[in-house]
Amino acid sequence: PAMRIDVVTVFPEYLQALDLSLIGRARKRGRLDVRVHQLREWTHDVHRTVDDSPYGGGPGMIMRPEPWGEAFDALAPAEGPVPHLLVPSPAGVPFTQRMAEQLSTEPWLMFACGRYEGIDQRVIEHAATRMPVTEVSLGDYVLFGGEVAVLVIAEAVTRLVPGVLGNAESIVEESHTTGLLEAPLYTKPAEWRGHEVPEVLVSGHHAKIVRWKRDQALLRTARTRPDLLAATPVGEFDKHDRA
Ligand code: ADE
Numbered sequence: 001p002a003m004r005i006d007v008v009t010v011f012p013e014y015l016q017a018l019d020l021s022l023i024g025r026a027r028k029r030g031r032l033d034v035r036v037h038q039l040r041e042w043t044h045d046v047h048r049t050v051d052d053s054p055y056g057g058g059p060g061m062i063m064r065p066e067p068w069g070e071a072f073d074a075l076a077p078a079e080g081p082v083p084h085l086l087v088p089s090p091a092g093v094p095f096t097q098r099m100a101e102q103l104s105t106e107p108w109l110m111f112a113c114g115r116y117e118g119i120d121q122r123v124i125e126h127a128a129t130r131m132p133v134t135e136v137s138l139g140d141y142v143l144f145g146g147e148v149a150v151l152v153i154a155e156a157v158t159r160l161v162p163g164v165l166g167n168a169e170s171i172v173e174e175s176h177t178t179g180l181l182e183a184p185l186y187t188k189p190a191e192w193r194g195h196e197v198p199e200v201l202v203s204g205h206h207a208k209i210v211r212w213k214r215d216q217a218l219l220r221t222a223r224t225r226p227d228l229l230a231a232t233p234v235g236e237f238d239k240h241d242r243a
Helices: 012-019 021-028 065-075 097-103 121-128 147-158 169-173 199-203 206-224 226-230
Strands: 003-009 032-038 084-094 108-112 133-137
Touching: 003 012, 003 065, 003 147, 012 021, 012 032, 012 147, 021 032, 021 147, 065 108, 065 121, 084 097, 084 147, 097 147, 108 147, 121 133, 199 206, 206 226
Parallel strands: 003 032, 003 108, 084 108, 084 133
Antiparallel strands: none
């Protein structure tokens, strides 16, 4: 059964990237059902207004609740199954590989893309009376809107959906799946511009290669992401680990 993804945005063109590459292929093969909607379709004034000034003052404009309410009514009627609504926001919970794994098991995701300073909070409150809602942040920086965040989240999630990625094995060892960064990777030629592929990888000694990859992952993580290493439960380390 295909995973359904609805995206509501005032910039549907941003989501054209979802027609490309492996996500595009998965859609053509019927593994993903992606639908992008223009929020302005749910406005009624001639200017198709989606924003207004903030109560309480402050800079910029806020997305008005009414078009969002109508969009949710149309896409996820109160009776029947409901999607998990994801609202990208720098004020959300940090997006992680763990979250991507959980979301990849859900049958239906819906994304609400905020622009300007953000969406009226009652949109999230009201949606939460009907469906699971998660405000999610890509990281501690600010984008113009949620569209690029949707591309990132949709890619991280859908590549974990069975049948989307050709080679399911490549998911098992990669960075963040194990909680550590992945060891460096090499292909042919064995020597290139004076740089050689590490000897052990061409040795054919499987057990040594496994140990080397593990050591490299530990070293790399210790050097560039000590926070990840510190968060690894002691039980995850084996007796040969040292860093
Ligand atoms: N919208 C604006 N900034 C964002 C961020 N850092 N993460 C998710 N959505 C956003």
